[in-house]
Amino acid sequence: MREDTPSASSIAPPEEEAETSSELLLFPGLPNDVGIQCLARTPRWTHPAASVVSKSWRSVLQCPTFFATRSALSSAQHTLYLSIRTGADFNWFALLNPQNPKSVLQLPRAPSNSLVGAAHAVLGSKIYVVGGSHADVASSNVWIFDCRFNCWEIGPRMRVGREFAAAGVVDGKLYVMGGCVVDTWAKGANWAEVFDPEVRKWAPVSSPVEIRNKWMHASAVIDGRVYALADRGGIVYDPEEKSWEAVETQLDLGWRGRATVIDNVLYCYDYLGKIRGFDVEDNAWKQVMGLGKDLPKFLSGATMANRDGRLVVVWEGAKSARKVSEIWCAEISVWKDGGNGELRGSVDWSDVVLSVPSGSSIVHCLTVKV
Numbered sequence: 376m377r378e379d380t381p382s383a384s385s386i387a388p389p390e391e392e393a394e395t396s397s398e399l400l401l402f403p404g405l406p407n408d409v410g411i412q413c414l415a416r417t418p419r420w421t422h423p424a425a426s427v428v429s430k431s432w433r434s435v436l437q438c439p440t441f442f443a444t445r446s447a448l449s450s451a452q453h454t455l456y457l458s459i460r461t462g463a464d465f466n467w468f469a470l471l472n473p474q475n476p477k478s479v480l481q482l483p484r485a486p487s488n489s490l491v492g493a494a495h496a497v498l499g500s501k502i503y504v505v506g507g508s509h510a511d512v513a514s515s516n517v518w519i520f521d522c523r524f525n526c527w528e529i530g531p532r533m534r535v536g537r538e539f540a541a542a543g544v545v546d547g548k549l550y551v552m553g554g555c556v557v558d559t560w561a562k563g564a565n566w567a568e569v570f571d572p573e574v575r576k577w578a579p580v581s582s583p584v585e586i587r588n589k590w591m592h593a594s595a596v597i598d599g600r601v602y603a604l605a606d607r608g609g610i611v612y613d614p615e616e617k618s619w620e621a622v623e624t625q626l627d628l629g630w631r632g633r634a635t636v637i638d639n640v641l642y643c644y645d646y647l648g649k650i651r652g653f654d655v656e657d658n659a660w661k662q663v664m665g666l667g668k669d670l671p672k673f674l675s676g677a678t679m680a681n682r683d684g685r686l687v688v689v690w691e692g693a694k695s696a697r698k699v700s701e702i703w704c705a706e707i708s709v710w711k712d713g714g715n716g717e718l719r720g721s722v723d724w725s726d727v728v729l730s731v732p733s734g735s736s737i738v739h740c741l742t743v744k745v
Contacts (some may be wrong), residue, residue: 415444458738466493477636489514492538506537535566541594541603633678644677669722702729
């Protein structure tokens with residue numbers, strides 16, 4: 376019987392075979408499990424360059440195991456994500472390296488044109504863009520951006536369409552409320568909903584009838600409760616107690632625009648051009664002192680995020696002669712003075728991070744740990 380002769384295409388020359396074997400190793404002479412741990416310790420901003428070193432590196436950097444290893448080694452880092460609207464387009468960017476504000480990565484656009492008035496929330500390593508509208512029709516769509524792999528997916532639809540809703544994450548679940556006209560029983564019963572990512576399903580959250588006419592302008596989570604700023608008085612939902620109540624009068628009167636929470640202090644930018652924080656412990660608004668010389672007098676379109684306990688402020692700068700606008704970003708260390716209870720801050724850095732077409736506006740900024 377004639378022996379089967381391997382074809383030429385299935386046999387590699389010794390030199391090529393050696394190159395192929397070394398190509399499969401992340402680091403020559405090291406087992407791949409050790410190599411993955413080495414790569415997992417590298418800063419997030421180095422990953423785009425690392426992905427072009429070799430096919431094996433690129434494959435690992437796109438693997439869920441790699442990100443699980445980063446998390447286990449406490450190497451995951453908070454990255455700032457920006458949503459910028461230009462005309463009808465919603466563009467997304469990631470600020471990868473805080474020490475180099477120019478290291479901005481443009482991300483894929485969401486495959487949807489119904490993002491006007493959408494709510495945003497971070498759940499794990501994913502950004503949820505909830506609802507919104509197109510041609511004045513509220514959407515029940517949920518778009519999810521996976522920050523590990525820089526890709527979008529469509530999530531389970533909400534039970535009702537919403538625009539200008541409030542959203543907040545508590546104990547690994549996403550709560551949304553408001554943003555819909557209660558003209559049917561179904562919309563009333565589902566005025567508030569909760570999404571459980573473990574089962575990938577939405578469920579209704581019982582809410583009192585008297586709050587269902589509210590449209591939301593901003594939201595935040597403070598001490599495990601979802602706070603929502605509405606057009607006529609804010610509301611608070613406590614998922615643990617399953618209870619609703621009105622926002623404290625002092626907080627409601629001073630909350631303006633998009634805010635963030637650091638150490639149970641809610642920070643926002645007020646109409647007088649000041650960064651202020653609402654100290655929950657003292658039930659009082661306080662101006663953040665020490666910032667006057669390091670920031671412009673007015674921060675147009677300012678929005679905020681919490682990055683590793685530091686306050687990130689993003690705003691729209693001046694328009695240039697080239698018909699472009701500058702997007703500025705500052706990172707601020709904030710703390711409460713133990714002596715007199717003042718809120719104080721120090722600008723760590725401030726710089727232009729983006730140039731965008733004139734007329735563009737900041738939609739939102741969020742930080743995600745990846």
